[in-house]
Amino acid sequence: xxxxxxxxxxxxxxxxxxxxxxxxxxxxxxxxxxxxxxxxxxxxxxxxxxxxxxxxxxxxxxxxxxxxxxxxxxxxxxxxxxxxxxxxxxxxxxxxxxxxxxxxxxxxxxxxxxxxxxxxxxxxxxxxxxxxxxxxxxxxxxxxxxxxxxxxxxxxxxxxxxxxxxxxxxxxxxxx
Numbered sequence: 755x756x757x758x759x760x761x762x763x764x765x766x767x768x769x770x771x772x773x774x775x776x777x778x779x780x781x782x783x784x785x786x787x788x789x790x791x792x793x794x795x796x797x798x799x800x801x802x803x804x805x806x807x808x809x810x811x812x813x814x815x816x817x818x819x820x821x822x823x824x825x826x827x828x829x830x831x832x833x834x835x836x837x838x839x840x841x842x843x844x845x846x847x848x849x850x851x852x853x854x855x856x857x858x859x860x861x862x863x864x865x866x867x868x869x870x871x872x873x874x875x876x877x878x879x880x881x882x883x884x885x886x887x888x889x890x891x892x893x894x895x896x897x898x899x900x901x902x903x904x905x906x907x908x909x910x911x912x913x914x915x916x917x918x919x920x921x922x923x924x925x926x927x928x929x930x
Contacts, residue, residue: 764839771836777913784832823851
C-alpha cells in the first residue's frame, strides 16, 4: 500500500515555509495548508503588536493543525502544512496525528531572515519577533523524521530535495 505524504515545512518567520510548502505540495500532488490561516484572531493581534506567543497561545492552533493532519491521514490524501513548529513539544503534538509525519526545517542566518521580513511589510508578523522565534527554536533532533535545508537555496530546489527525501522509506516507529 502506497503511503501518502504528510509533511510540515517548518522554521522561523521569513524562512520561506509558505513558498516552499506550496511548491512541494504541487510536486507531491498533495493539498497545501497555510498554518497561519488557522491562528485565532487573538494570536494574530498579539503577533501584529509585537507580542511573542506563549505555549498556551499556540496550543489550540497546533491542535487544529494536528486535526487537519489526522483528517488527511484518515482520508489517505497527501498534505503539506506550513507551520513554524519551533519546539520539539509542538512537533510531538503534531506527530500524534500521524506517526509518519515528516518535517522539512528551513534555516538561514538571522541577517538573511531579517532582510526577508523587512521585504514583506504587509505580513502580520513583524521583524521585531524574529529574535524571540530564534530563541524559541529547538531544531529537530536525529530521532525526529526531519530534513534540514538551507533556506537560501532556490525554493524549487528545496522542494525537489524535500520530495526526494520524502520518497525514501521511513521505518515504522518502534514499540517500547
